[in-house]
Each structure stands twice: as C-alpha cells, then as structure tokens.
Amino acid sequence: MANGKRKISVIGAGNVGATCAFSLAERKLGDIVMLDIFEGFAKGKALDMSQAGQILNYDGIVTGTSSYEDISGSDVVIVTSGFPRKPGMTREDLISKNASIISEVGAGIKDHAPDSVVIVVTNPLDLMTYHMWKATGFPHQRVIGQAGILDSARMTHFVADAVGVSNEDVHAMVLGGHGDTMVPLPRYTTVSGIPITQLLDTETIESIGKRTAGGGGEIVKLLERGSAFYAPGNAAAIMAESVVGDRKRLLPCSAYLTGQYGMEDVYIGVPVILGKNGVEKIVELNLEQDELERLQESGSFYKSQLSEVLGWG
Numbered sequence: 067m068a069n070g071k072r073k074i075s076v077i078g079a080g081n082v083g084a085t086c087a088f089s090l091a092e093r094k095l096g097d098i099v100m101l102d103i104f105e106g107f108a109k110g111k112a113l114d115m116s117q118a119g120q121i122l123n124y125d126g127i128v129t130g131t132s133s134y135e136d137i138s139g140s141d142v143v144i145v146t147s148g149f150p151r152k153p154g155m156t157r158e159d160l161i162s163k164n165a166s167i168i169s170e171v172g173a174g175i176k177d178h179a180p181d182s183v184v185i186v187v188t189n190p191l192d193l194m195t196y197h198m199w200k201a202t203g204f205p206h207q208r209v210i211g212q213a214g215i216l217d218s219a220r221m222t223h224f225v226a227d228a229v230g231v232s233n234e235d236v237h238a239m240v241l242g243g244h245g246d247t248m249v250p251l252p253r254y255t256t257v258s259g260i261p262i263t264q265l266l267d268t269e270t271i272e273s274i275g276k277r278t279a280g281g282g283g284e285i286v287k288l289l290e291r292g293s294a295f296y297a298p299g300n301a302a303a304i305m306a307e308s309v310v311g312d313r314k315r316l317l318p319c320s321a322y323l324t325g326q327y328g329m330e331d332v333y334i335g336v337p338v339i340l341g342k343n344g345v346e347k348i349v350e351l352n353l354e355q356d357e358l359e360r361l362q363e364s365g366s367f368y369k370s371q372l373s374e375v376l377g378w379g
C-alpha cells in the first residue's frame with residue numbers, strides 16, 4: 067500500500083481497461099494508474115475520468131502513463147492489454163498474439179510492483195493467466211483470472227429474464243474455462259435461494275447454458291469491431307475491490323489448481339475466496355459425476371493448450 071493509500075494499476079487503456087478504471091474510480095478504491103503503450107490514449111482517458119470526478123463525486127485520482135515506474139507500489143494490477151476477438155475468431159486464435167504482450171507486461175509488473183495481486187482479463191483468459199503467473203514468478207495465489215464473474219453475470223441476466231425477476235435476486239455459478247468448455251451449474255444457480263431447477267424447465271435451462279457459453283461470441287458478432295467491455299471491466303473491478311478491502315467475497319475466478327477437483331498445474335474457473343492475499347481459498351463444491359467430468363474436460367483442454375501452444379508443462 068503506497069503511503070497508506072491504496073493504489074490500483076490497470077494495464078491497457080482500451081475498452082476493457084478504461085471501463086475498469088472508471089469503475090474503480092467510482093468505487094473510490096484509491097489512486098488509479100492506467101498504463102498503455104499509447105501514452106496519449108492513457109493520459110487522455112485518465113484526464114477525462116478525473117474531470118468526471120466532479121460530476122460523479124470522486125476526487126481526481128486517475129493518471130495515465132506508458133512507464134512502468136508509475137505502477138510501483140500498486141496493491142493490485144489489472145491486466146487488460148491485448149487484442150480483442152474479431153468476428154470468426156475464437157479466444158484461442160488470440161493465443162500467440164496476446165502471449166507476447168503478457169510476457170512483456172508480466173516483466174514490468176515483476177520489476178515495478180512485486181508485491182501486487184495481479185488480475186488478468188486478457189483472452190484467452192485461462193491460458194493468459196497461467197502465462198502471467200510464469201512471467202511474474204509470483205506465488206499462484208497472487209495471480210488470478212477474471213472470467214467466472216462475467217460468465218455468471220451473463221447467466222444471471224438470462225435467468226432473470228426467463229423467470230421474470232430482478233437481476234438482483236439471481237445468483238449464478240459458472241465454472242470451467244472462459245470459452246466453449248465453460249460449465250454453467252444450474253443446481254448452484256438460485257433466485258433468492260431457490261435453485262432454478264425448481265423454477266425453469268430443463269429445455270430452458272439448457273438453452274440458457276448454451277447462450278451463456280456463447281455469450282462473448284454473441285457480442286463480438288453484434289459489435290463487428292471488438293468484444294464486450296462493460297461487464298468484463300466491471301467484473302475485474304469487483305475482484306480488485308474484494309482484494310484491496312480484504313472483503314473475502316466468494317466469487318468464481320480462474321485460479322491455479324493444486325489437486326482441487328482432481329486437477330493440478332492448470333488455471334481454470336472455480337469458486338474462490340478473494341482477500342488481501344489474492345486467492346485465500348479454493349472452495350470445492352459437491353459436484354455430480356457429469357458436472358465434475360465436464361469441469362475436468364475443460365481443464366484437460368486448457369492443459370493441452372498450455373503445452374501444445376505455449377510450451378508450458
């Protein structure tokens with residue numbers, strides 16, 4: 067913590083990074099630094115956000131930079147730098163392009179913010195989070211991927227719509243990789259404590275699961291020039307908030323497994339408790355055989371990608 071005041075840095079001042087920084091500012095979580103290879107892009111957006119402070123009732127606390135020295139002392143670093151998906155591209159197509167960006171950013175974080183908790187948003191998420199863990203050399207508890215909150219929020223929206231209730235009363239749980247292999251869990255998705263399996267028929271639940279898994283692609287297709295950013299940027303801010311406030315929120319995040327759910331040496335979406343040390347605990351849900359198999363299939367897929375495409379493991 068720099069001078070007793072919290073400091074959060076956001077790498078990448080594009081759609082996701084700027085949305086995230088703005089969300090952090092509105093939550094008054096501390097000093098915010100946005101870093102981008104295009105310095106003016108980061109500085110211009112930071113100035114705009116600082117000026118918005120008067121309107122939205124926060125102090126001018128956002129600065130822009132292209133220099134890693136400015137992230138020193140960060141409690142949390144959120145990484146959004148990298149290319150977004152274009153129509154026809156899978157998240158996996160992005161691997162090599164974004165891996166080299168993650169290597170460079172990881173080295174900057176390691177040198178200048180060695181005590182930070184790192185939250186990765188760059189896709190393909192589970193692979194880039196593993197790559198970041200290797201690039202920083204940090205304990206795995208301090209490198210976490212943002213995906214499950216977003217995927218659960220997407221499922222929440224579809225469930226709220228189908229049941230005809232407020233988003234606020236729905237809590238969804240989506241595990242597994244942030245891609246086609248994600249595992250929505252209807253048994254652990256509730257409306258004010260009532261499992262949706264008691265409120266919706268199987269066909270509707272299945273179609274919600276499919277739409278959730280394809281949720282990012284649906285937006286990429288509509289946008290035609292980029293990918294989702296409002297929900298992803300805000301989801302990363304929620305994670306940062308739980309870390310800097312040591313709130314111990316239980317949220318689905320991409321975390322490094324060391325035997326949980328029968329898997330190891332892979333990053334995959336699981337429920338975790340987030341506090342000042344990053345992942346304080348991985349929560350092991352009681353899964354039915356088919357749910358566990360789907361989660362393990364998702365893990366195996368990413369494990370093979372780690373060795374085949376990134377050369378890890």
Ligand code: APR
Nearest residue numbers: 078079080081082083102103146147148149150187188189
């Ligand atoms: N260092 C710092 N910033 C970089 C670097 C780098 N090496 N390489 C690229 N950037 C910056 C770009 O200059 C750009 O401003 O990252 C930003 C990316 O912003 P956008 O192109 O708007 O992409 P965005 O929609 O924000 O998505 C970023 O998050 O959700 C994921 O799939 C998405 O991987 C993508 C990432």
